[in-house]
Amino acid sequence: MSDDELTLYPWRKKVKTLPESFKDPIENIIRVGHVPKLVVTREKVRETLGINRKPPTAYKHEDAREELEKLVKDTDLYDKATWSDRDDKTEDEG
Amino acid sequence: MSDDFLKQKVLVYNPEKCSGCYYCMISCSFYHFEEADLDKAYIRIYPDANDPTSFINAHCTHCEHPICEAACPTEPKAIKRDPDTGIVTIDRLRCIGCKSCNFACPISVPIFEKALGISYKCDFCDGDPRCAKYCSTGALQVVSRKEAKETMEAKSDE
Amino acid sequence: MTKSYALFLGCYIPSMQPFAEASLRRIAPRLKMKLIDMEGATCCPVPEIVRLANHDAWLYVSARNLALAEAIGKDVLTVCNGCWETLYEARENLVNDTQLLTEVNSRLAPLNKEFEGKIKVKHFLEVIVEDIGLKSLKDAFKQSLSKVKVAVQYGCKLYKSPNEKFVSYFDDILDTLGVKVVDYGAEKICCGFPLSLYSLDEAMEERSKFKLDKMQEAKADCMVTTCPGCFDVLEKAQLLLRREGIRYDLPMLNLMELMALGLGFKPQEIGLDKHRLKTDSLIAKLGLGGN
Numbered sequence: 001m002s003d004d005e006l007t008l009y010p011w012r013k014k015v016k017t018l019p020e021s022f023k024d025p026i027e028n029i030i031r032v033g034h035v036p037k038l039v040v041t042r043e044k045v046r047e048t049l050g051i052n053r054k055p056p057t058a059y060k061h062e063d064a065r066e067e068l069e070k071l072v073k074d075t076d077l078y079d080k081a082t083w084s085d086r087d088d089k090t091e092d093e094g
Numbered sequence: 095m096s097d098d099f100l101k102q103k104v105l106v107y108n109p110e111k112c113s114g115c116y117y118c119m120i121s122c123s124f125y126h127f128e129e130a131d132l133d134k135a136y137i138r139i140y141p142d143a144n145d146p147t148s149f150i151n152a153h154c155t156h157c158e159h160p161i162c163e164a165a166c167p168t169e170p171k172a173i174k175r176d177p178d179t180g181i182v183t184i185d186r187l188r189c190i191g192c193k194s195c196n197f198a199c200p201i202s203v204p205i206f207e208k209a210l211g212i213s214y215k216c217d218f219c220d221g222d223p224r225c226a227k228y229c230s231t232g233a234l235q236v237v238s239r240k241e242a243k244e245t246m247e248a249k250s251d252e
Numbered sequence: 253m254t255k256s257y258a259l260f261l262g263c264y265i266p267s268m269q270p271f272a273e274a275s276l277r278r279i280a281p282r283l284k285m286k287l288i289d290m291e292g293a294t295c296c297p298v299p300e301i302v303r304l305a306n307h308d309a310w311l312y313v314s315a316r317n318l319a320l321a322e323a324i325g326k327d328v329l330t331v332c333n334g335c336w337e338t339l340y341e342a343r344e345n346l347v348n349d350t351q352l353l354t355e356v357n358s359r360l361a362p363l364n365k366e367f368e369g370k371i372k373v374k375h376f377l378e379v380i381v382e383d384i385g386l387k388s389l390k391d392a393f394k395q396s397l398s399k400v401k402v403a404v405q406y407g408c409k410l411y412k413s414p415n416e417k418f419v420s421y422f423d424d425i426l427d428t429l430g431v432k433v434v435d436y437g438a439e440k441i442c443c444g445f446p447l448s449l450y451s452l453d454e455a456m457e458e459r460s461k462f463k464l465d466k467m468q469e470a471k472a473d474c475m476v477t478t479c480p481g482c483f484d485v486l487e488k489a490q491l492l493l494r495r496e497g498i499r500y501d502l503p504m505l506n507l508m509e510l511m512a513l514g515l516g517f518k519p520q521e522i523g524l525d526k527h528r529l530k531t532d533s534l535i536a537k538l539g540l541g542g543n
Contacts (some may be wrong), residue, residue, distance in 0.1 A: 018305055019130035021449040025301050029313075033294040034263040042267055049274035049523045055266030056289040064292035067363045071313055074359060077306035113408045114459070115442035117300060120449055124304050130449045146462070147438045228304065230408035230446065 018080045026081040030072055033058025033065035095158070100240040102180035103218075105137075105153050105226055111233035112149045114139065118225035118234055125224045126214075134207075136216040137225045137234075151234075153225075154203045154216035156182045162215070165198030180239075181218045189213055255383050256286040257329035258321035258371070260339065263295050264480035265331055265506075271523030272480070275512035276331060276376075278522060282392045282515050283384050287329065290320045296338040300446050303338070314342035315356045318373075319365040327372045329379055331508065333409035333479035339373040375413070376478055376508070377421040386428045393429070394516030399537055401432045402510070403472035403502070405463070405486065407479030408442050422478065425507065429514045436470035438463050443482040444489070460489030464500050474503045474534050476510055487528050503531045513538065 018026060025035045032038075038059045047053045054060035058068065072078050119135035127134045142148040156175070160182045166173040172188035173195060175181070184195070184204065189212040195204040196213060204215040216223075226234040237245070265272050280287050296314055297303075303310040318339060321328040330336040346353045347369035357366050380389060404426065410418040426433055444459030464486065467475060477483050487504050504527070512522045519525065519535045 019124070019128070019449065021130055022301050022305055025298060026305060029295045029297055029302065034267060035295055035298055036263055036267045038267045042270060045523065045526050046266075046270045046273075049270055049521075049526070051270060051274050051277060055261055055273070056291050056293075057261055057266060058292065058294040059266065061292040064294055067292075067316060067365075068294045068313055070363065071316060071359060072309050074312070075306045075309040077302070077309040080305070111411055111440075113411065113440050113442040115408050115446040116450070117408075117446035120300075120446060121304055132450050141458075147441060147466075224304075228299075229412075230442070231411035233411075 023081065026077065030069055030078065030081055033068055099158060099180065100238060102239050103221070103236050104155060104239050104242050105223060106235050106237055106242045106245055107151045107153065108233045108235070109148055109150060111231045112139065112151070113231050114141065114149045115230045117228060117230050121224040121228040125219055136214065152201045152203065154182065156180050156218065161198045161200070162195035162204055165194040167192060167194055179221065182215070183217045184213055184215055186210070186212055186214070254284045254286050256288060256326050257374070257379065258290050258324040258326040259287040260290055260293055260296070260317065260321070260328050260330050260335055262330070262332040262335040262480065263298070264484055269480055269483060269506060271526050272331070272506035272508050275506065275508040275517070275522045278517055279508065279512050279515050283380070283388060285379070285384065288324050288326060290317070290324065293317050293320055296335040299334055299338045300449065310338070311342055311345065311356060312359050314338050315346060315367050316360060316363065316365060318343055318371070319360055319367040322367055322371050325371070327374050329374055329376065331376045331478070332481070333407040334481055336373065336375045337409045337412065343369065343373050375418055377418045377425065380425060381421040386424055389425065389428050392515050395514055397429050397431045397510065397514050397538065399539060400534065401434050401471065401473045402426065402476045403434050403436050403467040403470060403474070404439055405443060405475050405477040405479070405482045406439060407477060407482045409479070411440070422507070425511070426476070429510060431510065434467070434470040434472045436466040436472065438466040443485040445481050445485045448485070456489050456492060460486055461493060461498070464489065464502060467502055468500055472502060473537055474505050476505045476507055478507045480506070490529060501533060503527060503529045503534050513540070
C-alpha cells in the first residue's frame with residue numbers, strides 16, 4: 001500500500017495486529033522459546049523414558065529464551081505479538 | 095515474441111507437486127493484507143473436481159496484451175502493464191470498482207474487494223512472488239517466459 | 253566409523269512427542285551416530301508462521317540456532333521437516349549473500365555468537381541414507397515388522413528436497429525395515445497444518461479427514477511420518493473428529509519409533525504407550541505384546 005494511498009484514504013490502513021492463528025505460537029516463541037509449552041506431565045513422561053526431564057533447549061535454558069527475545073525485539077514482530085496482552089483494548093475498539 | 099518479452103518472469107504451477115496445503119494463498123493474503131484469509135489471495139488453488147487428490151490453480155499470467163487492461167474504462171487506465179517487467183497491475187487510486195476486468199479476464203483473475211470497493215489482482219509482489227517463494231513443495235516456481243513456454247509445451251506433448 | 257552431529261530437536265518432539273526423542277537416542281549408538289545436544293537451541297523458528305510474519309525475525313533466530321551448531325563444529329541433524337526447511341533455507345540465504353551474513357552477524361554479536369556458514373543442515377532421512385547407509389541399518393535390524401501395514405505421510409517439505417530425494421529415501425528406509433506400505437492414493441496431500449492457520453474446521457474436514465478416510469479404506473494399521481507437525485495434526489484430527497462420532501484406529505508413528513522397533517527395542521522402552529492415541533492393537537499386530 002503506497003504512502004499516497006494512505007494519505008488520500010486513511011481508512012485503507014494496514015492491519016496492525018497479527019492474524020488470530022499466528023498470535024499464540026508467536027507469543028509462545030517469545031515467552032518460552034518454543035511453540036508448545038512443556039507441561040509437567042510431559043516432563044514426567046520424558047523421565048520415565050530415560051531422557052532428561054527438561055530438554056537441553058530453551059525449555060531448560062532461560063538465557064536462550066532471553067537471547068531470542070533480544071533478537072525479536074529488534075523487529076516489529078515483538079510489538080505485534082504482545083498486542084493481545086496490553087491494556088489498550090479500548091483503543092483497539094474505538 | 096521479442097527476446098525482452100521472453101526474459102520476463104512469470105509463475106508456473108506444477109500440479110504433480112502440489113500438496114494442496116494452500117500456503118501460497120495464505121502467504122499472498124498476508125503479504126498484501128496482513129491476514130491469513132484465502133478469500134483475499136491473488137492466487138487460487140482448487141481441488142480438481144475429477145480427481146480429489148489433485149489440484150488446479152488460477153494465477154495471473156501477466157498477458158502480453160492484457161484483456162483486463164483493454165476492458166478498463168477509466169482514463170487514464172487504472173490497469174497498466176509495465177513494458178519492462180511485463181507485470182500488469184491495478185492502480186488502486188484510479189480503480190472505480192466497475193468490475194469490467196473481473197468479467198473480461200478469461201480465468202477471472204481480478205477479484206472485487208467489497209470492503210475497499212475496488213478490484214485487485216496479482217502484482218507479482220514487486221518481482222518476488224511470496225506464493226512461489228514460500229511454496230511448501232516447490233510446485234509454484236518463478237521462471238522466465240521462455241522456460242515457462244518450453245515447460246508447458248513439453249507437458250502438452252506428454 | 254562413528255559420525256557426530258549437532259542434534260536440533262525443535263519444539264514438538266521434546267515437548268509433545270518425547271517417545272520420538274527417546275527412540276532416536278536409543279537407535280543412534282546402534283547406527284554409530286553420536287548426537288551432541290545443541291544446548292540452548294530455540295524454536296527453529298516455525299517457517300509457516302514466523303517467516304511470514306517477519307522475515308528478519310525468522311532469519312535472526314535461525315541464524316542463532318545455526319551459530320550454536322557451528323560452535324559445536326558439526327553438521328546439524330534435524331528431525332523435523334519444518335526445522336529442516338527453516339535451517340536449510342536460512343543457511344542458503346546467508347551463505348549466498350555476504351552482505352546479509354554480515355548484517356545478521358552484527359545482530360548476533362551482542363550475544364557473542366557468529367555464523368560463518370561452515371556447517372551444513374541435514375535431514376534425518378538424508379543422514380540415514382547418505383551418511384549411515386542402508387546396509388548399516390539392515391545389519392542392525394533385529395525385529396521383523398512385516399506384519400504391519402503402514403500408510404506414509406511424507407509431509408510437504410520432503411518434496412522440496414533436491415529431486416525429491418527425501419521422498420525416495422523414506423521409501424528406501426521403509427523397504428529396508430521390511431514393512432508393508434499401503435498405496436492409499438493421497439500420500440502427496442498436505443496434513444492440513446497450513447490451512448489450519450486460516451480455518452481449523454476446513455483443515456480438519458478437507459485435508460486431515462480426507463487423508464484419514466483414504467488410509468482407512470486402504471486398510472492401513474498405522475501412519476508413519478518424519479514430520480512432528482503432520483504427526484500432531486493427524487493425531488489431533490482423529491481426537492477432534494470423535495466429537496462428530498467419526499472414529500479411526502490409525503495410530504501415528506514417527507519413523508524413528510518404527511526404526512527403534514525394527515532395531516529390537518520394546519514398545520514400552522520407547523514409550524509407544526505414551527501416545528495420545530491408543531497403540532495397543534498395533535503392538536499386538538507386531539507381536540510385541542509381551543514387552
